[in-house]
Amino acid sequence: MKKNIGFISTRFAGTDGVTLEASKWAQVLRAMGHNCYWLAGQLDKDGTKSMLVPEAFFQDTKNQWINSCVFGNKRRDHTVTDAIHEMKGFIKERIREFIRKFSIDLIVPENALTIPMHIPLGMAITEIIAETQIPTIAHHHDFYWERPRFSVNAVSDCLRMAFPPNIPGVEHVVINSAAQEELALRTGCSSIVIPNILDFENPPKTSLSSRFAIRNELGLEDDDIVFLQPTRIVQRKGIEHAIDLVRELDDPRCKLLISHEAGDEGFEYADWLRQTARESGVDLRLLNTRMRDPWNDACIEQPARSLLDIYPCADFVTYPSLYEGFGNAFLEAVYFNKPVLINRYAIFVRDIEPKGFDLIAMDGFLNGKTVGKVKEVLNSPQRMRRMVEHNFKIASRHYSYAVLRRWLNTLMVNFFGAESGENLHEPS
CATH class of the missing domain: 3.40.50.2000 (Glycogen Phosphorylase B;)
Structure with missing residues (x-):
């Protein structure tokens, strides 16, 4: 059941928690026989398996202007709305291109449908899912309601639509039980808890x-x-x-x-x-x-x-x-x-x-x-x-890779079914 999996976020570079966890997920998925590809506004991944979209970076100039207009305010000007939709439309086309180029079977938005650092990106991903019904594992690390700086905003319509979306075809993954409860309470979305993990099966080698x-x-x-x-x-x-x-x-x-x-x-x-x-x-x-x-x-x-x-x-x-x-x-x-x-x-x-x-x-x-x-x-x-x-x-x-392997295998079977003779308990 080899699949092409597309990771999407505002950044896959450096050592922030989202980047690190995405890299670990990719390691486990590759070991399970899948191919992994990347789309983000900042990247340090293999160029032959990734697509750089600078406009998707949360520090993009236009995105920063949008954020400065909508957070801390309760009203937004129509020019801001137009800018959000214009940027969303551009990023949607790049995501479509990404899916076609690498024949993506399943996408994994990493925190891009969780915290509104880049509103047009989250909206673009949500519309792609709604329009294509592409199988999606939405990996959520920290929600906007957990951060005071997002509590006053002029984009409540966008947040309800895409952060995260409650639409068919999406399996929601959170990293702690409190987030699981709050997500269900606020959006009606069910989710599973997959904590952050490390390769405890292979201890680090140091000298x-x-x-x-x-x-x-x-x-x-x-x-x-x-x-x-x-x-x-x-x-x-x-x-x-x-x-x-x-x-x-x-x-x-x-x-x-x-x-x-x-x-x-x-x-x-x-x-x-x-x-x-x-x-x-x-x-x-x-x-x-x-x-x-x-x-x-x-x-x-x-x-x-x-x-x-x-x-x-x-x-x-x-x-x-x-x-x-x-x-x-x-x-x-x-x-x-x-x-x-x-x-x-x-x-x-x-x-x-x-x-x-x-x-x-x-x-x-x-x-x-x-x-x-x-x-x-x-x-x-x-x-x-x-x-x-x-x-x-x-x-x-x-918190080992074995825990992640079991959960990812379950999610893949939910989307694509099980092949004859496949071991559903411990993927190779």
Whole structure:
């Protein structure tokens, strides 16, 4: 049952959560025997299997103008409406071309029907589905109603139409149980929960020589204790708590390293973090380099460094997020056998914590007891080893590629039926 699958989004480039998860889905689908193709406004995929549509990028000038007119306002001018429909029509034609060029059997809109960063793109995809009835797995990461900046808007008609659409031929996939309930309540759409995943069947291969080489490149000493904040620099990541932790440890060997760039939501927060670190006497290191997607194995021209290089350099991972749709960085830390300080954000409490992970948790603020637990783990290799091995085993059961394979196989059978003799429980 080999199929041509088309991933569509505003961006498949860099290391944002949507791009990373799409790459993992593609890995699993290719292993199942399917072909994967890509359409987006920014791409770092194989050019022979992708279509770049710059107008579909959320930072396209015209799209940014549309967003500035419709969010924070309750009324939109007819010129904005005309611009939305004009852009929608152009992108629709490119999607049609994409489907024809690669003989696409099924599309996977990645967050493009979820959060209205690009309204014309979402509307174009919705109309294509309605007009062609092409089988669609709509992969939703974070909905517009979860973000305050979209609460006042002049496009409620567009949001009801396409974010997401309640039309035949669409299987909705969400990444947490709260989103599943809210989606059904608000739109009447049923969905399945497929959490973010990692290849726990194949643990990462790291070497001490590579670890020390990269630490040396970063200007770190052999005895430095590296706290890794493996996230983008945006306010909801709560990175100031990581600074507080390193300050409270009061050890000159402790360094805080942030792996990702700032920019998606401005640079003010990054500037404030630098100032806070200076005033706190914390050695803060920002990589300030574009990281590559380690699960994108279909592109040659990528930055040299990936998360696979950075995690082994760390001694401890900080993840004090205020809000997350799931928590990629948490899963990555477990995958790389790193102890984690985590803030008990809502989705973690509801979906992840009951699985029984052994973590150091904080409840919105850092206190002396939490700092003491961090010191205990750092000072006891035995305690650290028990912690990370326990966490890896739990994650292997709940968040491995095997979980995704089973769900994707079920969805494919729902659309296309099962071939004679096909194993429906564990695809090859």
